[in-house]
Amino acid sequence: GEDVEQSLFLSVREGDSSVINCTYTDSSSTYLYWYKQEPGAGLQLLTYIFSNMDMKQDQRLTVLLNKKDKHLSLRIADTQTGDSAIYFCAESISGSNYKLTFGKGTLLTVNP
Amino acid sequence: EAQVTQNPRYLITVTGKKLTVTCSQNMNHEYMSWYRQDPGLGLRQIYYSMNVEVTDKGDVPEGYKVSRKEKRNFPLILESPSPNQTSLYFCASSLSTAATDTQYFGPGTRLTVL
Numbered sequence: 429g430e431d432v433e434q435s436l437f438l439s440v441r442e443g444d445s446s447v448i449n450c451t452y453t454d455s456s457s458t459y460l461y462w463y464k465q466e467p468g469a470g471l472q473l474l475t476y477i478f479s480n481m482d483m484k485q486d487q488r489l490t491v492l493l494n495k496k497d498k499h500l501s502l503r504i505a506d507t508q509t510g511d512s513a514i515y516f517c518a519e520s521i522s523g524s525n526y527k528l529t530f531g532k533g534t535l536l537t538v539n540p
Numbered sequence: 541e542a543q544v545t546q547n548p549r550y551l552i553t554v555t556g557k558k559l560t561v562t563c564s565q566n567m568n569h570e571y572m573s574w575y576r577q578d579p580g581l582g583l584r585q586i587y588y589s590m591n592v593e594v595t596d597k598g599d600v601p602e603g604y605k606v607s608r609k610e611k612r613n614f615p616l617i618l619e620s621p622s623p624n625q626t627s628l629y630f631c632a633s634s635l636s637t638a639a640t641d642t643q644y645f646g647p648g649t650r651l652t653v654l
Contacts, residue, residue: 459639470645524637532582
């Protein structure tokens with residue numbers, strides 16, 4: 429079955445880069461997603477990557493996918509205090525968004 | 541403003557007292573879903589609906605019911621709540637089930653069952 433693993437905590441200083449890592453087990457994953465959850469709010473889609481891509485960049489966000497190792501990472505450049513949140517990795521193996529498997533989330537704390 | 545709304549946002553109830561958490565979206569989305577979020581377990585899908593009158597079980601459907609009589613509403617019903625249903629619940633919707641369609645999440649409902 430599918431399983432998505434993330435480290436639970438990450439603490440960085442403001443201005444540094446943050447790298448949040450995720451591993452997944454199902455090699456048939458087609459899309460992989462990163463969601464952000466700010467305190468007291470629902471999840472917000474940050475970005476996604478199709479499994480035939482190695483990298484996707486969107487402003488301060490860079491997603492790297494190593495399909496061989498089933499490893500996904502989210503790099504946030506110039507991390508700001510407003511980036512403090514829980515970040516969830518999720519995978520879709522169905523080629524659709526209605527059956528997503530989420531990781532447990534990584535709490536990113538940005539210190540001034 | 542395009543949004544997913546949930547009511548109530550907070551609820552404390554007692555075991556066995558039926559309750560309904562409402563979810564409504566104003567984006568004419570086909571797909572809607574309910575998740576629960578628990579510490580150390582992440583998000584788990586309870587039920588989803590691909591369209592009006594079409595619902596299906598997610599990963600943790602036991603103890604829950606849903607209905608989709610109208611496109612905009614997708615209520616979550618707990619007929620006889622139990623303490624293990626204490627959790628943070630999220631409703632989500634998207635235009636379709638295409639992998640590239642964004643899921644929009646509601647603000648969450650924190651439920652405590654005593």
